[in-house]
Amino acid sequence: MRITVTSVLVDDQEKALAFYTDLLGFVKKHDVPAGGARWLTVVSPEDPDGVELLLEPSGHPAVGPFKEALVNDGIPFTSFTVKDVQAEYDRLRGLGVTFTQPPTQMGPVTTAVFDDTCGNLIQIAAM
Template sequence: MKIAMTSIHVDDQDRALRFYTDVLGFVTKHDIPMGEHRWITVVSPEAPDGVELVLEPAGHPAVRPYTEALVADGIPFTAFAVDDVQAEYERLTAAGVAFTQPPVAMGPVTTAVLDDTCGNLIQLVAM
């Protein structure tokens, strides 16, 4: 058994796709119309056959209170591994990305937290 996909709820699939590809640098794997919404997945360009991130529409009534509570408490929904948190922080800040936590070293781990513009906080992590 292995993890093939994981989901993140987004309040706007078009904005999310632009952010996750044009800003963060992921690559679109699937973009399939499914009625009102689409089945959209993105992958790391370093692992095109790796884990897919599903940009899931946030239409279910439980999603908004859950994601708003996480954001209000400053809790990231998920984390992405990077080689150098400081370098990514500088690159993304220059691209206009808002961070709620700048890079912080915590022993062997450095983290930073960004706002994905689609209702979520995302943690960047380097070991």
């Protein structure tokens, strides 16, 4: 068993696609109409056949309160691995990304948390 697709719940798929590709550097893998939304996935350019991130529409009534509670408590929805948290923090801040937590060392792990503009906090981390 392996993970093929994981999701992040987004308020606007087009805005999410721009953020996750133009700013974070992921590449679009699939874009298929699915009713009123799309099966829209992105992947790391370093692993184009790896795990896909589904930019999942957040239309279900439970999603809004769930996302709001996570953001209010400062809890990231998911985490991405980077080689150098400080360098990625500096790069993303230069592109206008808003961070809620600057690079912070926690034992052997350094993390930072940013707002993805689509209703989520996302953590970046490096060992």
